[in-house]
Amino acid sequence: xxxxxxxxxxxxxxxxxxxxxxxxxxxxxxxxxxxxxxxxxxxxxxxxxxxxxxxxxxxxxxxxxxxxxxxxxxxxxxxxxxxxxxxxxxxxxxxxxxxxxxxxxxxxxxxxxxxxxxxxxxxxxxxxxxxxxxxxxxxxxxxxxxxxxxxxxxxxxxxxxxxxxxxxxxxxxxxxxxxxxxxxxxxxxxxxxxxxxxxxxxxxxxxxxxxxxxxxxxxxxxxxxxxxxxxxxxxxxxxxxxxxxxxxxxxxxxxxxxxxxxxxxxxxxxxxxxxxxxxxxxxxxxxxxxxxxxxxxxxxxxxxxxxxxxxxxxxxxxxxxxxxxxxxxxxxxxxxxxxxxxxxxxxxxxxxxxxxxxxxxxxxxxxxxxxxxxxxxxxxxxxxxxxxxxxxxxxxxxxxxxxxxxxxxxxxxxxxxxxxxxxxxxxxxxxxxxxxxxxxxxxxxxxxxxxxxxxxxxxxxxxxxxxxxxxxxxxxxxxxxxxxxxxxxxxxxxxxxxxxxxxxxxxxxxxxxxxxxxxxxxxxxxxxxxxxxxxxxxxxxxxxxxxxxxxxxxxxxxxxxxxxxxxxxxxxxxxxxxxxxxxxxxxxxxxxxxxxxxxxxxxxxxxxxxxxxxxxxxxxxxxxxxxxxxxxxxxxxxxxxxxx
Amino acid sequence: xxxxxxxxxxxxxxxxxxxxxxxxxxxxxxxxxxxxxxxxxxxxxxxxxxxxxxxxxxxxxxxxxxxxxxxxxxxxxxxxxxxxxxxxxxxxxxxxxxxxxxxxxxxxxxxxxxxxxxxxxxxxxxxxxxxxxxxxxxxxxxxxxxxxxxxxxxxxxxxxxxxxxxxxxxxxxxxxxxxxxxxxxxxxxxxxxxxxxxxxxxxxxxxxxxxxxxxxxxxxxxxxxxxxxxxxxxxxxxxxxxxxxxxxxxxxxxxxxxxxxxxxxxxxxxxxxxxxxxxxxxxxxxxxxxxxxxxxxxxxx
Numbered sequence: 050x051x052x053x054x055x056x057x058x059x060x061x062x063x064x065x066x067x068x069x070x071x072x073x074x075x076x077x078x079x080x081x082x083x084x085x086x087x088x089x090x091x092x093x094x095x096x097x098x099x100x101x102x103x104x105x106x107x108x109x110x111x112x113x114x115x116x117x118x119x120x121x122x123x124x125x126x127x128x129x130x131x132x133x134x135x136x137x138x139x140x141x142x143x144x145x146x147x148x149x150x151x152x153x154x155x156x157x158x159x160x161x162x163x164x165x166x167x168x169x170x171x172x173x174x175x176x177x178x179x180x181x182x183x184x185x186x187x188x189x190x191x192x193x194x195x196x197x198x199x200x201x202x203x204x205x206x207x208x209x210x211x212x213x214x215x216x217x218x219x220x221x222x223x224x225x226x227x228x229x230x231x232x233x234x235x236x237x238x239x240x241x242x243x244x245x246x247x248x249x250x251x252x253x254x255x256x257x258x259x260x261x262x263x264x265x266x267x268x269x270x271x272x273x274x275x276x277x278x279x280x281x282x283x284x285x286x287x288x289x290x291x292x293x294x295x296x297x298x299x300x301x302x303x304x305x306x307x308x309x310x311x312x313x314x315x316x317x318x319x320x321x322x323x324x325x326x327x328x329x330x331x332x333x334x335x336x337x338x339x340x341x342x343x344x345x346x347x348x349x350x351x352x353x354x355x356x357x358x359x360x361x362x363x364x365x366x367x368x369x370x371x372x373x374x375x376x377x378x379x380x381x382x383x384x385x386x387x388x389x390x391x392x393x394x395x396x397x398x399x400x401x402x403x404x405x406x407x408x409x410x411x412x413x414x415x416x417x418x419x420x421x422x423x424x425x426x427x428x429x430x431x432x433x434x435x436x437x438x439x440x441x442x443x444x445x446x447x448x449x450x451x452x453x454x455x456x457x458x459x460x461x462x463x464x465x466x467x468x469x470x471x472x473x474x475x476x477x478x479x480x481x482x483x484x485x486x487x488x489x490x491x492x493x494x495x496x497x498x499x500x501x502x503x504x505x506x507x508x509x510x511x512x513x514x515x516x517x518x519x520x521x522x523x524x525x526x527x528x529x530x531x532x533x534x535x536x537x538x539x540x541x542x543x544x545x546x547x548x549x550x551x552x553x554x555x556x557x558x559x560x561x562x563x564x565x566x567x568x569x570x571x572x573x574x575x576x577x578x579x580x581x582x583x584x585x586x587x588x589x590x591x592x593x594x595x596x597x598x599x600x601x602x603x604x605x606x607x608x609x610x611x612x613x614x615x616x617x618x619x620x621x622x623x624x625x626x627x628x629x630x631x632x633x634x635x636x637x638x639x640x641x642x643x644x645x646x647x648x649x650x651x652x653x654x655x656x657x658x659x660x661x662x663x664x665x666x667x668x669x670x671x672x673x674x675x676x677x678x679x680x681x682x683x684x685x686x687x688x689x690x691x692x693x
Numbered sequence: 694x695x696x697x698x699x700x701x702x703x704x705x706x707x708x709x710x711x712x713x714x715x716x717x718x719x720x721x722x723x724x725x726x727x728x729x730x731x732x733x734x735x736x737x738x739x740x741x742x743x744x745x746x747x748x749x750x751x752x753x754x755x756x757x758x759x760x761x762x763x764x765x766x767x768x769x770x771x772x773x774x775x776x777x778x779x780x781x782x783x784x785x786x787x788x789x790x791x792x793x794x795x796x797x798x799x800x801x802x803x804x805x806x807x808x809x810x811x812x813x814x815x816x817x818x819x820x821x822x823x824x825x826x827x828x829x830x831x832x833x834x835x836x837x838x839x840x841x842x843x844x845x846x847x848x849x850x851x852x853x854x855x856x857x858x859x860x861x862x863x864x865x866x867x868x869x870x871x872x873x874x875x876x877x878x879x880x881x882x883x884x885x886x887x888x889x890x891x892x893x894x895x896x897x898x899x900x901x902x903x904x905x906x907x908x909x910x911x912x913x914x915x916x917x918x919x920x921x922x923x924x925x926x927x928x929x930x931x932x933x934x935x936x937x938x939x940x941x942x943x944x945x946x947x948x949x950x951x952x953x954x955x956x957x958x959x960x961x962x963x964x965x966x967x968x969x970x971x972x973x974x975x976x977x978x979x980x981x982x983x984x985x986x987x988x989x990x991x992x993x994x
Contacts, residue, residue, distance in 0.1 A: 079699050142733060149732035149739055156743050160750045167754050171761035171858060174826050174834050491832060493853045500849030502878045502887050588826055588834030589854055597859060600751070613747050621740035624732030631733060642707070646700060653697020660990035 052096070052105065053680040059106030060673035063090055066109050067666040071659050078654040082253030084114045085654045086245055114245040120648040122266070125256060126324075127644045129263040131637040133329035138630035140203065140333045144341050145623040147199050148616075155348065155616050158192040161185050163600035169486050170593035174366075179481035186374070186476045193349050197471035200342045207330050207338070208295075208305045214261050214327045215293040215307060221258045222276065222290035225251060229273035230288040236272045243272075263324025279321035282309045300383035300463035307331075335426075337626050339468070343408035344619040346378055346470030351403045351605055352612045353377040353474055358400065359599060362515050363485030363592030368584055370521070371485025371592070373477050378470025380448070383463040390415070392456025396464050397442075397449045404608040406447030410465045413450065417458030422450075425463075486596075487589035488512060490522060490564050495577035506530070506573030508551070512566050514595055519563030525581035526561060532574035541580075705982040712975040719968045728959045738956045745953040752942050752949065755860055759939045762858045762868040766932050769828060769869055772820050773925050777918060779817070780890070783810045784914045787897055790906040797904045804901040811894040815839055818876050818891075827851070829872035838872040839891070845899070847891040849877050860938045866931050870924050879920045882909035890917040 067088045077083040091110040095102035148154055165185040168178045228251045235244035251274065258264055258276070267275040269287070276285040284291050291311040298304035299317075307327070309318045322328050353375035360371035380396040394413060398406065410425040422431040422445055433443040433450070443450040448466055478484065492512045494504045508530070526541040536548040543562040548554075551571040558567045564580055583589060605615040721730055732739035786803045789795065795803075818829055818839045826834035830851030838851035851872050857865040881888035893913035900907045 078697075085697075142731070145732045156747065160747060164750070164754045164757075167758055167859060171758055172824065173856075175824050487832065491852055491854055496849070496873070496877075498848075499846060500851070500873065500877065501889060502873060505886070583832065583854075585836055586832035586852065586854060588830070588856060589832035590856055590858075594857060594859060594865065601862075613743065617740040617743040617747075620732050620743060621736045624734075624736030624739050627731075627733035628736050642704070646704075649697040649700035650695045653695075653700050655695060656698040657990040658695070660994060664994070 052103070053676060053683070056104070056106035057673050057676040057680060059093060059108060060676070061670060063088070063107045063109055064666045064670040064673060066112075068663065068670065070112060071662045071666060074654045075656065075659050078656055078659075082249050082256060083654070084116045084245070084249050084252075084652040087113050087115060089113050111242055112245060114243060114248060115652050116248070117648070117651045118268070120644070120651055121252060123644045124641070124648050125259040125264070125266075127637065127641040128256065129259045129324035129328070131634065131641045132260045132326050133263070133324045133332070134630055134634035134637050136326045136329035137333045137337075138627065138634045140207070140330070141337050141623065141627040141630050143203065144200070144337055145620070145627040147196065148341065148345075148623055149620050153192065153195060154620075155189075155192055155196060155345070156613050158185075158189040159352070159600070159613050159616070162189045163597055166593060166597040166600075169484060170590040170597055173486040173590040173593055174587050176481050179366075179484050179486075182484060183476065183478065183481055186478075190475050193345070193471045193474040196345055197342065200338060200345070201472075203338060204334070204342075207334055211305050211307065211327065211330055212295050214330075215295055218258065218261050218284070218327070219290070219292040219294075221254055221261070222284045222292070225254050225258070225274070225276060225285045226288050226290035228254065229285070232272045233288075259325060261325045262322060262327045279309070279318045279323070282316075282318060282321075283311075299385045299387055300461075302386075337623060339410070340408050340426075341619060341623055342471070343410070343465075343467045344615065344622075346467035346472075347406055347408055347605070348612050348615050348619075349378050349471045349474035350398060350467060351406065351615075352599075354398065354400055355403065355599055355602070355604055356596065358517070359592065359596050360485050362489070362517065362519065363596070364487045364489040364583055364586065364589075365485045366482040366487075366587055369483075370489060372483055374484075376473060376475035376477050378467070378473025380467075381465040381469050383465070385461045385463070388456070388460040388462075390457035390460045391454045392452060392460055392462075393454040394462045394464070395451045395453075396466060397451075398466070399444060399447050399449050402444075402447045403604050404447070404606065406466065406605070408467060409446065410463065410468070411446075411448075412461050412463055413452075414461045415452075415456040415458065420452060484593075486591075486593035487583055487586045488515060488591035489519065489583055490515060490580055491583040491586055491589070492564075492566050493579050493581070495527075495579060504573065504576040504578075506571050506576045508568060508570045508572035508576060508578075510566050510568050510578050512564070512591060513558060514565055514591065516560070516563050516565065522562075522580060522582045525579055526564075528561075528578045528580075530572040530574060530576045532572070537568075537572075537578075702986065705978070705985060709975065709978045709982060712971065712978050716968070716971045716975055719964055719971055722959050723961070723964050723968060726959055726961075727957055729957050735956075742953055742957045745949050745956070749946055749949040749953065751862075752946050755862075755942050756939060756946075758858045759860050759935050759942070762860060762866060762935055763932065765822070765856075765868040766928050766935075768820075768822060770925055770928050770932075772817050772828065773875070773921050773928070776814055776817050777921055777925070779810045779813050780914060780918050780921070783807055783894060783897065784911065784918065786810075786901075787906070787911050787914055790897075790901045791908060791911065800901040800904055800906065804898040807894055807898040807901065811891060811898065814876075814894065815841070815891060818872060828869065829875060831855070831871040831873070839876065841891065845892065845895045847889050847895075849873055849889070860935050861942065864938055866935050866938070868931070870928070875921060875924050879913070880916050882912040882916075888913060890921075893917060 070086050070088045074085050089110040089112070090107050093105045093108045095104050151157065162185040165182040169182050172178045228247060232244055232247050232251065235247060236242070255264065255266060255274070255276070262278050264284070265277050269275060273287045275283065275287065277283050282291070291309060294308045294310060295305045296308050298306050306317045306319045307322055308315050319331060322331055354377050356375055357373045357377065360374040363371040365371055380398070382394050382396055392415060411431065412423045412425060414421050414423065420433070420437060420443065422433050423429070424431055431445045433445040435441045435443045437443045437450060437452040439451050443452070490512065492510050494502055497503050522542050524541045526539050526543055528537040528539045530537055530549070535550045536546045538546050539561060545561070547559050547561070549557070549568055555569045556567055558565060561580070600613070601611050603609055603611050603614065605612070606618070610618060722728060729735045729738050729742060786807055790800055790803050819837050820828045822828055827836065827838055830836050830838035832854030833851050836850050838849055839847060840850065841847045849872055853871045853873050855867045855871060856869050857867050860866050876891070877889045878887050879890060893910060897910040897914070900910060
């Protein structure tokens with residue numbers, strides 16, 4: 050009976066533990082990272098008797114955590130991917146909505162501006178029409194600056210987030226290292242029994258860390274866990290943790306790089322970081338933000354330069370050649386702070402070749418004897434022609450690069466041709482009179498002193514425009530037809546001949562001294578045409594028409610896109626990146642939900658199950674109490690027998 | 694399979710949130726009337742919409758150019774119509790002057806009227822448009838094109854510039870004629886050179902005053918009227934041309950608008966039925982969530 054009491058007591062204790070654990074499960078049903086626990090029961094060592102082994106009750110073997118390392122790992126890795134995609138999608142949406150906004154977007158601004166140029170072409174002497182053109186140009190400037198400013202804001206927001214994330218990661222690493230230590234101690238103290246709740250706590254920290262960055266974990270025999278990030282940089286080793294900080298880029302101090310630091314040694318790990326919010330931010334910065342801002346800048350450069358070039362070929366209301374209409378943004382050149390030489394690099398746009406200008410950034414490296422240009426986005430080498438001198442600059446991807454000074458081997462400079470160019474876009478002309486709507490030259494048939502025509506043939510000439518070789522005419526150029534030789538002889542500011550056979554050449558185009566014109570019909574012998582300075586030609590809209598034609602000119606992307614076309618392409622690209630991220634992120638959410646479901650299926654608390662367990666353990670506890678009662682009554686019976 | 698209570702709750706909640714966001718998207722589409730509200734809704738479509746919008750905006754600008762051109766050409770035509778009337782009257786007087794029965798007094802009176810007509814035509818040739826620009830001075834719109842020394846010498850101070858306007862993607866139409874083409878480049882009576890219309894009128898008046906009418910004047914006036922009619926016919930042809938261009942642009946606008954609408958706008962019937970389907974699904978998710986959450990063994994303990 051003493052045994053029976055012992056057995057009953059062991060049962061009472063065991064089921065009390067079971068009830069405790071059930072209660073613990075219920076209490077923690079919604080604690081994040083909690084893993085349900087179960088009391089593992091076993092029989093106590095039986096007693097040997099003459100009749101063999103007699104059972105001596107139940108004992109608690111251990112309190113087990115229903116944990117599956119594989120499922121937890123899967124939750125962590127899908128979490129990393131998912132939170133990376135989420136933040137990428139979040140930021141990409143902002144860029145694509147910003148650029149695609151019908152009110153703030155660039156396309157409407159470009160359209161309004163060119164409409165106003167046509168307004169000037171419709172009415173070149175109208176000062177109000179010219180004022181409208183200036184104010185549309187200014188609002189175009191505002192749009193460029195606004196969009197670029199918003200992208201800059203995103204960039205500094207990313208920098209802030211990265212700074213916050215790295216310090217968060219460092220402190221999580223610190224906590225994991227110290228909880229590692231606690232776990233090792235606890236396991237030692239408990240004779241190898243697992244400190245379940247500490248393990249849960251650590252898993253939860255690892256889970257939080259995996260939201261920030263993709264990690265790999267390695268469990269050690271002593272119960273601690275090692276954590277590595279990136280290309281295997283050990284963030285946590287046992288009870289020691291590394292720190293992550295940010296510092297300025299070697300070229301551009303304002304660009305934040307992630308630095309991994311153990312003790313006194315440190316390394317830049319930006320490129321090897323992947324997954325998690327940090328990875329998503331880095332991917333967004335390199336994949337969406339940089340190229341969007343570069344694209345915007347490129348449109349600004351091409352538009353300002355092309356417009357200026359045509360504007361310079363015109364004549365304003367004061368009779369002067371067109372001044373630069375827009376300010377053109379400039380390339381940025383950043384020497385590495387590791388350079389030891391004193392080389393200089395200057396970068397200009399190859400204005401004849403905007404079609405070749407890309408939205409990439411480049412690194413120009415010097416190996417001691419030669420320069421090499423590398424594209425930052427994919428690390429590929431870009432072939433350069435030329436010698437790098439001012440007379441014969443390096444030419445590559447629409448850039449002219451002039452090098453000088455005394456670089457030494459391994460010196461490098463970062464070239465960002467278009468990044469800041471949208472910010473440099475501006476309007477330089479403030480006086481409506483200075484809009485060069487007229488051509489600087491006019492072409493007339495000869496007249497006498499009273500302005501009466503003197504030609505007898507019916508030939509007509511029409512001005513098409515001037516090119517950059519044109520210089521102001523002083524005496525003018527007179528073309529005289531020589532019918533016998535089927536040619537015009539011309540004299541004045543330039544002299545020579547052009548052949549013109551009215552039978553075959555009517556409508557043909559000629560260029561003299563940078564002036565392009567067409568001749569049609571039949572001139573009589575001695576008929577004269579005069580190219581002269583277009584003084585007082587205020588009603589001329591020739592150049593305004595040519596300026597307005599730039600709207601649809603395909604000057605970008607190898608001659609396949611207009612300014613608006615390039616902008617539409619930018620919107621399509623960022624829209625596509627956003628859409629892709631959205632789809633990927635949805636898919637990843639589903640995977641994450643699945644991974645969580647599997648983990649929860651194994652480790653989560655089901656309250657109904659716990660309720661049933663409560664009932665079961667309660668019943669067993671009550672049954673054990675009954676056994677004690679029986680033992681007691683047996684004992685009483687025995688005592689009664691003896692008492693009698 | 695085991696299901697954890699928290700997971701059950703979370704999954705039910707996620708389903709509701711997911712349905713809500715889909716419903717909201719449809720609601721946004723319905724309220725904006727647009728299928729593509731953000732570029733990521735349909736990236737290729739968004740770029741296409743921009744292209745189509747640009748096409749439509751440019752075409753609308755051509756229409757504005759056409760209006761400007763039309764009013765210039767109509768002004769020119771109205772001025773030249775008056776000039777023609779004046780010259781017709783001068784021609785009648787010239788025919789009358791040649792009649793042998795006319796006395797010198799009659800001819801002097803006629804000459805007086807012709808001097809009047811000369812001034813009229815001169816004033817018409819120096820017409821300014823609404824902006825104060827001379828209509829017939831070529832590009833030098835601030836220079837009065839025609840002047841006289843008062844003794845039969847007339848001078849043209851403009852140039853031969855002709856303003857063109859863009860009225861279609863590849864179409865430029867001139868919206869005016871220089872004074873040289875209208876008033877100066879008129880074959881003279883001898884058929885050897887050119888004589889301006891003012892000199893012809895001046896000579897006619899002088900001959901009548903001297904009582905020596907010359908039939909050459911009649912030829913010169915005929916030539917002048919013919920030249921101006923020719924210019925008017927050309928201007929009329931240009932008006933017709935830009936009118937046709939306007940119609941082409943109109944139908945272009947219509948088509949661009951149709952194409953844009955097909956890409957950008959929502960199919961209301963489809964979206965409305967989607968909305969009601971989605972709200973039904975959301976309601977079902979909400980109701981089932983409540984039902985499932987109410988089930989617990991603890992209720993029976």
